[in-house]
Amino acid sequence: xxxxxxxxxxxxxxxxxxxxxxxxxxxxxxxxxxxxxxxxxxxxxxxxxxxxxxxxxxxxxxxxxxxxxxxxxxxxxxxxxxxxxxxxxxxxxxxxxxxxxxxxxxxxxxxxxxxxxxxxxxxxxxxxxxxxxxxxxxxxxxxxxxxxxxxxxxxxxxxxxxxxxxxxxxxxxxxxxxxxxxxxxxxxxxxxxxxxxxxxxxxxxxxxxxxxxxxx
Numbered sequence: 769x770x771x772x773x774x775x776x777x778x779x780x781x782x783x784x785x786x787x788x789x790x791x792x793x794x795x796x797x798x799x800x801x802x803x804x805x806x807x808x809x810x811x812x813x814x815x816x817x818x819x820x821x822x823x824x825x826x827x828x829x830x831x832x833x834x835x836x837x838x839x840x841x842x843x844x845x846x847x848x849x850x851x852x853x854x855x856x857x858x859x860x861x862x863x864x865x866x867x868x869x870x871x872x873x874x875x876x877x878x879x880x881x882x883x884x885x886x887x888x889x890x891x892x893x894x895x896x897x898x899x900x901x902x903x904x905x906x907x908x909x910x911x912x913x914x915x916x917x918x919x920x921x922x923x924x925x926x927x928x929x930x931x932x933x934x935x936x937x938x939x940x941x942x943x944x945x946x947x948x949x950x951x952x953x954x955x956x957x958x959x960x961x962x963x964x965x966x967x968x969x970x971x972x973x974x975x976x977x978x979x980x981x982x983x984x
Contacts, residue, residue, distance in 0.1 A: 773800050773824035774949035776833060785821040788837075792825065795836050800824040827949035834874075841878040854879050859889060866891075867899045870907070870947040900947075907946050910956040914939060918962045925970035928977040933970035939963025 776799070779785040785801055792799045802822045825833055854862070854876060865872050865880040872880075881891045917935055924932030940963030942954040953960060 772827070774827050774830075774951065775822050775945045776825045776830065776949070777823045778820040779823070780820055782821050785823055788823050791836065791840060792823070792833060795832070797825055797829050797833055797836070825949075830949040837874040838878050841873075841875040844875060845879055845882055848879065852879070854883060857883070859884060859887060866896065867903055869900065870903065904946055904948060904950075907944075908950075908952050910959070911954050914955055914959045914962075918959065918966070921963070921966035922969070925966050925973060928970075928973045930970070930974065932966055933974065936963045936966030936968075936970055940967055 777785075777788060779788070789799050789801055800823070802824060803820075854865075857865075857880070862880040862884050865877060866884075869877045881896075884891055917939060921932050921935035921939065924930075925936060926932070939955055940960050943951045944954045945951050955963070
């Protein structure tokens with residue numbers, strides 16, 4: 769079975785995405801550059817999604833790619849000015865960067881480690897792996913209760929609206945991509961079950977109403 773490509777990084781500009789793609793290519797990692805148009809990989813409860821440029825790679829290449837980016841960041845760290853904003857961060861704020869590395873650039877993540885080390889706070893691979901695993905467990909949790917969307921989905925499906933069909937489909941099938949490339953369902957098993965029911969109700973009601981209108 770052909771291995772699926774997962775989102776590795778997102779960029780607001782094409783130039784930034786191309787820069788990463790070239791770096792990966794130099795290290796023999798195949799990538800796909802694409803616009804961010806996520807018909808399923810979204811959440812109803814999240815903030816507005818902006819169009820971004822995605823770099824997708826095979827999930828088996830994620831660790832190698834992360835290592836490449838960290839080494840590239842290390843080469844730039846020696847050139848950073850001391851007025852860079854991270855130098856004003858407290859130790860707790862720097863540890864927060866290590867915990868939520870997916871929300872920060874690789875450069876900031878690597879620099880945070882260096883600053884903590886300089887302050888006498890030892891950072892080892894076991895700690896970093898532990899923080900990453902803890903973060904993955906947190907991100908893997910389903911999104912919060914989707915009761916308003918479930919109620920709305922049933923309502924629109926019953927009255928024959930296509931919106932109900934769409935809501936049901938998203939609740940049932942929506943997935944999110946974790947920092948390690950793994951894809952998990954966005955919503956809880958119970959919410960997905962309701963999404964499935966909503967979707968099939970819509971599939972039955974919409975054509976039924978259509979036929980009734982034809983044969984009036």
